[in-house]
Amino acid sequence: MQLNDKTPIVAIATAAGRGAIGVVRLSVPVHHTDAMLSTLFPGILLEPRHAHLLDVTDVKGALLDRAIVLYFPAPASYTGETVLEIQAHGGPMLLRLILRSVLEKLAFIGIRIAEPGEFTKRAFLNGRIDLAQAEAVSGLIDAVSEASAQAAARSLSGDFSRRIHAVGSLLDEARALTEAQLDFPEEELDDLMADEIVQRMETAAGRIDELLKTARKGAVLAEGLTVALVGAPNVGKSSLLNALAGEEVAIVTDIAGTTRDRIEHWTAFNGVPLRIVDTAGLRDTTDVVESKGIERSLQALKEADIVLALSDASGQVADDADALKRVEETVRCGTPVLHIANKCDLASDGVLNELQSRGAIAISAKNGEGLEDLKSRVLDLADMAGGTEEVFLARERHLECLRQAGVHIRRALEIADSGFGMMEFLAEELRLAGRSLGEILGETDAEGLLDIIFSRFCIGK
Numbered sequence: 001m002q003l004n005d006k007t008p009i010v011a012i013a014t015a016a017g018r019g020a021i022g023v024v025r026l027s028v029p030v031h032h033t034d035a036m037l038s039t040l041f042p043g044i045l046l047e048p049r050h051a052h053l054l055d056v057t058d059v060k061g062a063l064l065d066r067a068i069v070l071y072f073p074a075p076a077s078y079t080g081e082t083v084l085e086i087q088a089h090g091g092p093m094l095l096r097l098i099l100r101s102v103l104e105k106l107a108f109i110g111i112r113i114a115e116p117g118e119f120t121k122r123a124f125l126n127g128r129i130d131l132a133q134a135e136a137v138s139g140l141i142d143a144v145s146e147a148s149a150q151a152a153a154r155s156l157s158g159d160f161s162r163r164i165h166a167v168g169s170l171l172d173e174a175r176a177l178t179e180a181q182l183d184f185p186e187e188e189l190d191d192l193m194a195d196e197i198v199q200r201m202e203t204a205a206g207r208i209d210e211l212l213k214t215a216r217k218g219a220v221l222a223e224g225l226t227v228a229l230v231g232a233p234n235v236g237k238s239s240l241l242n243a244l245a246g247e248e249v250a251i252v253t254d255i256a257g258t259t260r261d262r263i264e265h266w267t268a269f270n271g272v273p274l275r276i277v278d279t280a281g282l283r284d285t286t287d288v289v290e291s292k293g294i295e296r297s298l299q300a301l302k303e304a305d306i307v308l309a310l311s312d313a314s315g316q317v318a319d320d321a322d323a324l325k326r327v328e329e330t331v332r333c334g335t336p337v338l339h340i341a342n343k344c345d346l347a348s349d350g351v352l353n354e355l356q357s358r359g360a361i362a363i364s365a366k367n368g369e370g371l372e373d374l375k376s377r378v379l380d381l382a383d384m385a386g387g388t389e390e391v392f393l394a395r396e397r398h399l400e401c402l403r404q405a406g407v408h409i410r411r412a413l414e415i416a417d418s419g420f421g422m423m424e425f426l427a428e429e430l431r432l433a434g435r436s437l438g439e440i441l442g443e444t445d446a447e448g449l450l451d452i453i454f455s456r457f458c459i460g461k
Ligand SMILES: Nc1nc2c(c(=O)[nH]1)N(C=O)[C@@H](CNc1ccc(C(=O)N[C@@H](CCC(=O)O)C(=O)O)cc1)CN2
Pocket: 072, 075, 076, 077, 078, 085, 128
């Protein structure tokens, strides 16, 4: 995708498949506006931002549909170019015919089908939204829980971006004060000025830490938490999946080795999207299918954000210790492992006490006991126990930029601390901190980054 490509584009903007209404959307540079309008709707004067009910025809003039047409003249549009929307009946064939008609009729201005995310990319390149907002657009479309949708909406409204800007301004001020000092090297830096600079840097550092904390939560809302259920066969992994999902997702039997493949299910705890992965029970086996399944269990273990290691508190499952040992050996360093004592409804007090004394949470996948406790422990581990009202959607990319900004500002503070000996370096660290923040908003021109971000969008967005 070329940066600043000025080719007119068109796409079906609504989801594939049948729907009540379907939208074909065009974005064309302002100088093609008249040619586009007079070709598609000859003799009709479209009033900007008003709904018109118009005939839509193919190249030969045959009627395709009567549709609502909306005209947004540049620059007051989603993309900043002239946008035209044809809101037709939502049949997949009809929408394809309208798309083809537009492509054929407007071939003379070079129109082509838009790439994924290209409308939003143009909105970004034309300064309608910044990069964090553009990413929030896809976050809003991909949101799987209420909390993640709300967080994305907050980011899209510019809430996150404004906070980044505010910290950026503090850094700019600190740097301006520093640089003013550089211009008069013979003068001693007076204490008042030094205080002014340090104060701004400290406030900025504190705000970056806060933003990082919130952004970590925002990233969890955007990506979801992956929770793997592991343990020996028959300890009740599939039963726990079903209990957490609230439906019969996985097959449950009393035959050890029932689950052969990993089973994934999305749910939410307290609005936090959660991917639960049920896996094949871990044991030595000569069964080819089962051992392939066990390989996948171990893979799921490595990919998990949180591991729930199940034991059978009823004492019916013998090879428990072996399975738990394999869990400990395989799990990625730093991934929290929660020990779960399942079937507490069948357990003797002795066994249960023993498991609990080792930190296990007692639950019964069968009667639901302990599940609320389990959920809150999972949220605690992910640092998502508090509400998500203030959280905005964030990506790993944003976290990395915030971390970088934090590193530079701390270095700047160290320089200040050691007596402002190296003002040039201090100014440079402040500049680098500001640049890291700017990257979040897309203020640096990294074309590769844009391609990665926008290629994840759906077509027509
Ligand atoms: N039919 C339709 N629905 C849609 C969209 C769309 O493009 N078309 N959107 C997106 O896909 C979202 C809405 N986003 C939009 C954002 C800005 C502008 C716009 O025209 N902005 C101008 C004018 C602002 C104003 O009048 O307040 C501007 O920013 O200058 C339009 C849609 C969701 N729903």
